Amino acid sequence: MTILELQKLSKKYHQAENFAVQEVSFKVSEGEILALVGESGSGKTTLLRLIAGLEHPESGCIFLSGEKIVDGRLSVPAHKRKVGMVFQDYALFPHLTILENVCFGLHDVDGDPEKIAKETLKMVDLKENYNNYPHQLSGGQQQRVALARAMAPNPKILLLDEPFSNLDALLKDQVREDIRQIIKHTGITAIFVTHDTRDALSTADRIAILHKGYLQQIDSPENLYENPANPYVANFFGKRNEIIATPTLEGFYTPFGFIKDARSAEYNNKVRLYFRPQHAKILRSDVQHLSGKLFSVAYLGDHQMIQLADDEGRRVSIRANPRKKFNEKDRVFFTIDKFGVEEVY
């Protein structure tokens, strides 16, 4: 069931020249975790704040569990939307204790606020020190309090602004998994903003990619990675090689050699072939395969990234076994398992 729907939402900040969010539409199903991904300035945080009611759009509509909460310049104030939010800096109330922080949103719930608050705190794995003040906790603990505070009133949807950006690399993987477990456990719908594609790929059910305020693609992590809708999305998830090729009836002529492929028959003009480094394979023999001159080698622990150059110096990156030895100016043979084709205009 759809719980949140955005219809052609556009937002422009006062001094800005361009729209921060442009005609963005999508739906979120109940219980889903959606990641909003983009570079800084892509409009992802603005979108989150529009849903929360902290910013107001120029035009467009938002429906939350079937109810229209935004219609152009008209809107339901933030405090009546029943939306929970975890801020990047946690925004805990420094003058209130942990328990008081979590109780703050529980003024009109049925039942004992303190009991609900304590249960929620237990759920996020905070079991003591309820009478401490936020500054007495570690960063990770503060984040759990913020999460508990946002979830305690049982909001219709939970928004998280860059939830993993303040954590150091060692902690991050653990916290990411913990938070995913907590959210999935309660079955709440969650939207989180991140600039880190790894966070998005590992945590979200679906990912929405924004660029310059436009929604580029919204899909499952696998589909985004394997079938990007456009070059921007493809490049966003890691390194991508591009080579210009000429189609023939049987395959493509590239600066690195000929590659057999049935798709070539569909094209008349020059095309661009694109593939990820891990989709190329290094071979020993030169029969019917591509080759390039070794340009550089970078050892990265679990793999090596090598760059090969054609006669004119154009380069491709290929993933290689970490123990393989390369010599300077070797000619390296390779094949591409999987690649995309697009026409060059």
Added chain:
Amino acid sequence: MELTKLKYYWWNKWIGLALLVVLVITIPILTLFFNIFDPPGESWSHLKENLLYDYFINTLLLLIGVALCTFFLGVSSAWIVSSYNFPGRRYFEWLLILPLGFPGYIMAYTYTGLLDYAGPIQSFMRNSLDIQVNGGIIDIMNLPGAIFILSITLYPYIYLLSRASFSQQSKTLQEAASLLKSSRSRTFFKVALPMARPAIVGGIALASMEVLNDYGVVKYFGVNTFTTGIFRSWFSMGDISTAIHLAVALMCFVFALLFLENLHRGNSRYVSSNPTNKPAEKSNLSKPLRYLMSGICTFIFLVSFFIPFMQVLNWVFLTYQKVIDREFFLLIYRSFALAISSGIVIVLLSVILLYALRLNPIKWVKNATKVAILGYAVPGAVIAIGIMVPVLELDKYLASHFSSDGRGLWITGSLFLVVFAYVVRFMAVGFHPIESGFQKVGIHVNEASRLLGAGTNKTLFKIDLPLIKPSLFAGILLVFVDVLKELPLTLILRPFNYHTLATKAFDMATNEMIAESANAALVIILTGIIPIIFLNRLIRVRNI
């Protein structure tokens, strides 16, 4: 399903309340501009022929003179204190700000007393050195004297702002300059001074606004300026429309000043705000030079604070038995009550303005609040005229409708009016600490509270106000001190025979009771010093 009404997002009761506050606060200035096209009164033509030129030239000379003197005093002392090590430097850092607590008019009486025939300086010269001085040589009751008095009380503005700028200029910058083989003095002229320019210009603008506001010094020294002109037309001639014309002329000076400041500062933010920058290191000097620096600072401190302060103490010692009675404590009580209530009202209104903006940072509301705090630039006499004109009209109307004999002043001369005037003039003083308080707390706690279902009222009282409590007190304190010193507004608007410490001191001094006036003056000075020390600590903490 529960139906929630959709509302226009930019409208809420806080915006409405804020606009109302802005409207009320701008009434005095709006009044002046609506009345400017009224024909001037009878005394205008006389004034235009004989006095207007004097007003103009004196005001201009006063402005230029004070700007130059405060520039030299303020910048040189700030540079010495912020870039050299010398004996007593840490003390001079804040001792040099103390003159800010000395109202100009009190400084004027004190120096007049000091340099009097019977004063300590002439007596000393006469009795110990056997030198008879012709009164004219050290007569300071003239234009240069007024420049001197205003300069030594106002230079701390430039000192404070340029010191902050000098000490924010980072160590790396200083090192870069010295690696380029730039000497210390060359660094000052080529790097430090140009970089501090926005701060210095801001300081001079503040000092100039105080000069335009001043009535006590110029009146006492008999220098005719626009301010004294306004008082003359109002009190002596009862010519309201002439007073309005003079007030508008004075406002032109203010606008020119604001324009010049803006033009000069532009959007330049020369001081790098990178918090990781280490403050510049203080350089060591040879022994004689070190003592020279101490000497310069000591001299400035002696002249601008210590000597006049001692004179005030001396007078208090001589006269306190005569002056300090029940009446005097009543005076203190009244002044304090008036100042504190103005502080509370200003802080309250500032919270309304800033909270509306905090909930909804809409551009035109932001601009409206900027207008509301412009009063600090408007001379007290101008505000007073702007208030009196509509209030007299209102009183006429009220009297004709509600009074049995058709006479009576209902609002004119009420304390309510005085407080209102203080609010208009000192709004910025209480506004700024609260603004920075809100900024420091950040918007996220407010947003978090609202997303947890708390309405705007609950968020304000449960979250925002408790978090900015120190700023609220700072705002009240700063307004308190300024109101206590205030003279021209109070003189025009106070109820008949009602005195504050400031008007009492002024009254006594102009009635040849300078020594007696020192008692009230001492209370004003001492209360004025408290927030200065507080303010200095604030600046220092920020720099470290």
